[in-house]
Amino acid sequence: MPVEGPLRRRWPRILALIAVAVLTVLAIFALWAREPVIAAIGRPDPASFDPRQVALGASLARIGNCASCHSVPGGRVYAGGTPIQTPFGTIHGSNITPDPETGIGQWSYEAFARSMREGLGRDGSHLYPAFPYDRLRHTSNADLRALYAFLMTRDAVRAEPPANSLIPPLGWRPVLAGWKLLALPRTAPQGPQPQLGALWERGRYLGEGLAHCASCHSPRGLLQQELRERAYEGGWSDGWYAPPLDATSPAVREWTAERLDAYLRTGLSTAHAAAAGPMGPVAHNLARAPEDDVRALATYYAWTMRDARAARSEPVLPDRGTVAARAHPSGAALFRGACAACHEPGAPMMVAGRPDLRLGSPLHDDNPRNAVQVILQGLEPPVEPHGPYMPAYADTLTDKQIAEVTAYMRARWGSGPDWGNLVEAVADARAENGE
Numbered sequence: 001m002p003v004e005g006p007l008r009r010r011w012p013r014i015l016a017l018i019a020v021a022v023l024t025v026l027a028i029f030a031l032w033a034r035e036p037v038i039a040a041i042g043r044p045d046p047a048s049f050d051p052r053q054v055a056l057g058a059s060l061a062r063i064g065n066c067a068s069c070h071s072v073p074g075g076r077v078y079a080g081g082t083p084i085q086t087p088f089g090t091i092h093g094s095n096i097t098p099d100p101e102t103g104i105g106q107w108s109y110e111a112f113a114r115s116m117r118e119g120l121g122r123d124g125s126h127l128y129p130a131f132p133y134d135r136l137r138h139t140s141n142a143d144l145r146a147l148y149a150f151l152m153t154r155d156a157v158r159a160e161p162p163a164n165s166l167i168p169p170l171g172w173r174p175v176l177a178g179w180k181l182l183a184l185p186r187t188a189p190q191g192p193q194p195q196l197g198a199l200w201e202r203g204r205y206l207g208e209g210l211a212h213c214a215s216c217h218s219p220r221g222l223l224q225q226e227l228r229e230r231a232y233e234g235g236w237s238d239g240w241y242a243p244p245l246d247a248t249s250p251a252v253r254e255w256t257a258e259r260l261d262a263y264l265r266t267g268l269s270t271a272h273a274a275a276a277g278p279m280g281p282v283a284h285n286l287a288r289a290p291e292d293d294v295r296a297l298a299t300y301y302a303w304t305m306r307d308a309r310a311a312r313s314e315p316v317l318p319d320r321g322t323v324a325a326r327a328h329p330s331g332a333a334l335f336r337g338a339c340a341a342c343h344e345p346g347a348p349m350m351v352a353g354r355p356d357l358r359l360g361s362p363l364h365d366d367n368p369r370n371a372v373q374v375i376l377q378g379l380e381p382p383v384e385p386h387g388p389y390m391p392a393y394a395d396t397l398t399d400k401q402i403a404e405v406t407a408y409m410r411a412r413w414g415s416g417p418d419w420g421n422l423v424e425a426v427a428d429a430r431a432e433n434g435e
Helices: 004-033 051-063 066-070 109-118 141-152 175-183 198-208 257-266 279-286 291-304 321-327 329-338 369-377 399-413 422-432
Strands: 083-086 089-092 235-237 240-242
Touching (some): 051 066, 051 291, 198 291, 321 329, 321 399, 399 422
Antiparallel strands (some): 083 089, 235 240
């Protein structure tokens, strides 16, 4: 006790020393994380780019689905602002039009290529990995130059995206240098596989790079890094579940290259389902991409799923309507009132060739998220106005009602055990949607 007085008097000095030490460490870290600025340029003359190069860049931008993250509904394309939800907060897509002040109009090709491969802004600031530079870094120089030419010939739009909202200290960009050190893959892609053919090679190049399919369809670790050793085992994107694209695919029928090609190009496969959630914009863009490239992607991903349900590609699909109605009478009544006009066998939608509910992966997934999200958000035609459509029921049905009809459909047409805690699952999905 006699030291209490002197110790109390020393506390301000101890705290000051701790503060100085912390600030010193942060300063050293910031210096280590600092990257050089690349000099600004005047916006290149759009006429200086080869039209063939611009056309190639337009095709590559569609394959990369660039507009989805860099445009908002009703806004100017590539002007940014799209909110991207992460476990650490909200990041907004940047303006990638050639506006000199709010876009990339002052970026040289060298600055653009560095951002795509190293996740760095022209000013040397670190970019958040919601921008998939861990995948884009494998894009060839020729394709990056084509993308640059395409973006630099777009209309310049002055638009400042909203500020990011992240938990501290993640708003301090030098922290991302540490993320890159810990989480950014350092291994090069696997070498060529000539025995699998040129179309497979092209599909792998696009899928593992610019199309960055694994970014959504793979699980992520504690730092939200893609778990490369578990590539294509399924992941999460914008509140939806991106199902596995490997041997564990829940697809009821085999994804052949022909079926996958049709699905990617139209957003619809009568042997499977319609593109919903984040996959809708992907199909919208791929419908306008070169047919050979879409076919290449289909060839590659049919190969990654080659062992999934291969022994029973055309299974008998039961309709357990009577049993399901007994187990879930409220869900059965809701289905008759809200869904049967389109989804019962013999209904006009079924006669018109829309996918059978038994064929879609949502009712066969290990989790109910996609089945719930389709009911909450509905479905818009991903490619053509006359494509598959379903109204949203988020404002019509309660969480309990959605849970009941989901349980009924799982019992009637799905596979696997009943999903538990469905009311909570619906509430979680609403929260992900910002409701």
